[in-house]
Amino acid sequence: MSEIGPKLGRRSLLAGIAALGAGACTKISESDAGQDLIETAEAWHRTAHRSLASRQALAPEYSVADRSPTFKGNGSVSVDDGFYQQQVAAGFPDWKLEVRGLVEKPLSLSMADLRALPQRVQTTRHDCVEGWSAIGEWTGPQLSGLLDAAKVKKEANFILFRCADTLYGRVYYESIDMVDAYHPQTIIAHALNGEPIPQKNGAPLRMRIERQLGYKQAKYLTAIEAVASFDQVGDGNGGFWEDVAGYQWYAGI
Amino acid sequence: MSTGKPKHSLSTRIWHWINAWAIIVLFMTGLNISNAHKYLYWGDYGFNPADAWLAVIKFPGWATIPQGYNLAVARDWHVIAAWPFGVGLLFIWIAMLVNGHFFRDLRTGLRDWTPGAVIASLKAHSGDADGAAHSYNPVQRILYGMVFGVLLPLMVLTGLSISPGFEPAAPWLVDLFGGRQSARSVHFLTAWAIFGFFVIHIGLALIDWRLIAEMITGGKREAAAPPAPEPEPLPPIEGTPEHV
Numbered sequence: 001m002s003e004i005g006p007k008l009g010r011r012s013l014l015a016g017i018a019a020l021g022a023g024a025c026t027k028i029s030e031s032d033a034g035q036d037l038i039e040t041a042e043a044w045h046r047t048a049h050r051s052l053a054s055r056q057a058l059a060p061e062y063s064v065a066d067r068s069p070t071f072k073g074n075g076s077v078s079v080d081d082g083f084y085q086q087q088v089a090a091g092f093p094d095w096k097l098e099v100r101g102l103v104e105k106p107l108s109l110s111m112a113d114l115r116a117l118p119q120r121v122q123t124t125r126h127d128c129v130e131g132w133s134a135i136g137e138w139t140g141p142q143l144s145g146l147l148d149a150a151k152v153k154k155e156a157n158f159i160l161f162r163c164a165d166t167l168y169g170r171v172y173y174e175s176i177d178m179v180d181a182y183h184p185q186t187i188i189a190h191a192l193n194g195e196p197i198p199q200k201n202g203a204p205l206r207m208r209i210e211r212q213l214g215y216k217q218a219k220y221l222t223a224i225e226a227v228a229s230f231d232q233v234g235d236g237n238g239g240f241w242e243d244v245a246g247y248q249w250y251a252g253i
Numbered sequence: 254m255s256t257g258k259p260k261h262s263l264s265t266r267i268w269h270w271i272n273a274w275a276i277i278v279l280f281m282t283g284l285n286i287s288n289a290h291k292y293l294y295w296g297d298y299g300f301n302p303a304d305a306w307l308a309v310i311k312f313p314g315w316a317t318i319p320q321g322y323n324l325a326v327a328r329d330w331h332v333i334a335a336w337p338f339g340v341g342l343l344f345i346w347i348a349m350l351v352n353g354h355f356f357r358d359l360r361t362g363l364r365d366w367t368p369g370a371v372i373a374s375l376k377a378h379s380g381d382a383d384g385a386a387h388s389y390n391p392v393q394r395i396l397y398g399m400v401f402g403v404l405l406p407l408m409v410l411t412g413l414s415i416s417p418g419f420e421p422a423a424p425w426l427v428d429l430f431g432g433r434q435s436a437r438s439v440h441f442l443t444a445w446a447i448f449g450f451f452v453i454h455i456g457l458a459l460i461d462w463r464l465i466a467e468m469i470t471g472g473k474r475e476a477a478a479p480p481a482p483e484p485e486p487l488p489p490i491e492g493t494p495e496h497v
Contacts, residue, residue, distance in 0.1 A: 029319075029326050038329045045332065049418040057421035068298040125297060125433060127417050129324065131290035132300035133433050211418050246325035252418020253332050 038248075046250040049211070055179050059210035062123040068134045071126070071192060073200025076165035076172060079220050084164055091196070092204040097188070101160070101225035104151035111190065111204055117141035120187050128214040129247060138208050139191035144182045146224065156226035160233060161207055161218035167240065174218040174239040175230050175249075176209055185210040188221065213251035215241045259471030264348035269468055272341050276447065278318060278334040279408075283444055285317035285327035293441055297432035306438070339409045346401070358389040359398050365391035396450070404447050411440035 028034035079085075087095050092111050099107040123137040143159070159181040163172040180186055187208050190197060197203045202219025209216045216239070230236065235243035242249050261269075292305035302308065314321045318330060349355040364370055374390030389397065413419050414427045414436035430436035458464045466472075 029329060037333065041329075041333050041336075045418065049416075049422065052419065052422035059417065059421055060424045060427070062297065066297060068300070070301075072300040125417075127415075127433065128290070128300070129328070131286070131437060132292070132294075133298045134300050135298045211421060213417060246329075248325075248329070250418075253328070253416045 042248045042250050045253055049252050050179065056183060057211075058185055059124055062125065062135055064123060064137060066135055067123060067137060067193065071134045071136045071198075071201055072128075072132065073198070074128060074130075074214065076167050076219060077200040079164045080166070081164060084220070088199060088203060095204050097205060097221060098162075098223040099146050099150040099225075100223060101227050102153040102156040103147075103226050104153060105149070107146065107150050109146075114141055114188065114190055114205070117145060120184070122185055122187070122208070122210070124185070124208065124210045126214055126217065129241075129251065137193050138187060138189040139194070140187040140189040140205075140208070142184060143186045143188060143207075143224070144184070146188070147181060147226070150226075152226045155228050158227050158230055158238070160225040160227050160230060161221060162223035162225060163218050164220035164222050168244060170234070170240060170244065172218065172220070172240045173234060174207070174216055175227075175233070176212075176216065180209050180211070183209070183211070188224075211252055215239065215247060216251050258474045260467055260474045261471050262348070262352055262354065263471065264345065264352065265354065266468055266471060268341050268345040268348070271337050272345075275334045275338040275341065276451070278330055279338060280444060280448060281316065281318035282327040282331040282334070283441075284312040285319070285322065286324065286331060287441065288312055288317070288322055289324045293438045294434040295431065295438060296434055299434040309441070335409075335412060338405075339412075342401075342405050342409060349401075359394055359401065361391065361394045361398055365394055371395075400447070400450055404443055404450070407439065407443045408447065411436045411443065415440060 029038065087093070095111055097109045097114065099109070118141060119139055120142055121137060121139045123135065126134045126136065147159070156178070158175045158177055161174045161176075163174075165172045176186070185208065189202075189206050189208050190204060192198065192201055197206055202217075202221070205221035206219045207217050207221060227233070230238045234240070237243045237246075238249040239247075241247040287309055288311055290300075291309040291311060292299070292302045293307040293309065294305055299305065317327070319326050346355075349359070370391040374392040377390060410426060411430060413423070414430055415433060420427055420433075427433055427436060430439055458468075463472075
């Protein structure tokens with residue numbers, strides 16, 4: 001019986017060490033060194049992904065038969081706004097997408113303008129940060145075409161996506177760098193599975209940035225803005241969930 | 254009789270403790286991440302709980318890192334701990350092949366997989382007070398072989414498969430597992446298989462603290478056993494020290 005004492009002691013010690021480690025992670029995360037490590041890892045993952053594949057490497061595309069029967073709506077599933085509701089009912093006749101910021105020729109495009117541009121159709125998998133996936137066929141013009149038409153200035157380092165929806169009282173937004181902005185699969189989708197995008201999935205316009213997680217795929221798009229830095233936008237972390245929940249800006253993992 | 258060589262080489266010991274840290278962080282952050290969507294699917298897609306093959310429980314805060322739901326922090330540490338885990342696995346494989354640990358202790362032959370060999374090693378285990386089995390028995394070889402050769406590599410490969418940014422580099426990897434949601438399911442199942450090993454491993458190590466000490470100091474490797482003396486009658490105690 002005398003054995004039990006020390007054994008329990010060792011077990012408690014191990015449990016203690018594990019708990020210490022567990023608590024320490026949150027503490028370390030909040031420290032400057034922890035934050036540096038997390039940010040370094042994030043930048044390294046972006047570099048590693050783009051070195052292993054090419055910068056323009058495509059995300060897998062599926063056949064129409066591989067699509068999921070429905071496409072989950074998550075986060076904002078509508079826009080609580082009179083103009084938006086009136087536009088939904090009418091089929092978005094007056095919806096405008098602005099291309100602005102560090103560009104030589106700002107643009108303001110109607111839905112008809114966007115549909116008249118060369119279109120890319122891609123059946124891709126949408127991966128939510130939570131873990132689930134859905135597959136759908138998206139149609140829309142490539143972002144690169146719009147950026148070229150607007151003549152993006154050299155000083156621009158990021159493309160910012162402005163959205164109509166609000167969540168927890170904040171306006172949604174997102175941002176990507178120029179590598180993803182000029183990626184062939186980065187499109188401004190206006191159709192999902194051959195139909196105008198449903199409200200829950202971001203009607204009338206949603207970004208597709210296929211090598212990153214769902215929270216980068218900004219919905220209810222109103223403007224595309226070329227910027228040198230996003231430090232002054234929102235809380236300065238480059239996106240809604242980055243600001244609100246601390247998600248990583250590079251969402252390739 | 255000692256050979257002068259440590260029972261556990263320095264490379265094994267360093268890897269063991271770094272990997273122990275990494276596995277604890279990966280497992281406990283993994284449980285936190287699981288709480289974000291508690292359903293597992295087979296195939297490429299899956300989001301509807303009705304299609305799930307398994308509805309996972311919500312893991313309590315004490316079992317997760319951090320201690321309460323926080324997907325951002327859990328993911329931050331999960332992908333950081335994945336580096337020492339993945340690179341460490343590559344390192345220990347190279348070390349084991351170079352220093353002979355693999356060929357000496359882990360490689361199995363057909364005769365190790367027979368029921369007779371398994372029963373014999375289990376029997377040898379119960380009763381050997383000072384751990385004469387310095388060369389690993391068939392059960393140890395099979396278990397460690399499964400962990401090093403199957404479970405740990407599976408964690409790295411399924412983990413990579415879940416990453417949409419990595420996928421363009423090796424789309425065949427995701428196909429190999431039958432789609433991203435299948436890879437995610439295998440990731441989850443393998444994590445629990447490793448947890449099962451971890452429980453047995455810790456349980457057996459805690460029976461004799463010297464085994465843990467040896468994984469720090471290295472211990473002493475016994476020379477090849479001389480002709481066995483008559484076995485002495487063993488004191489009637491249960492659960493004898495041995496590490497698996």
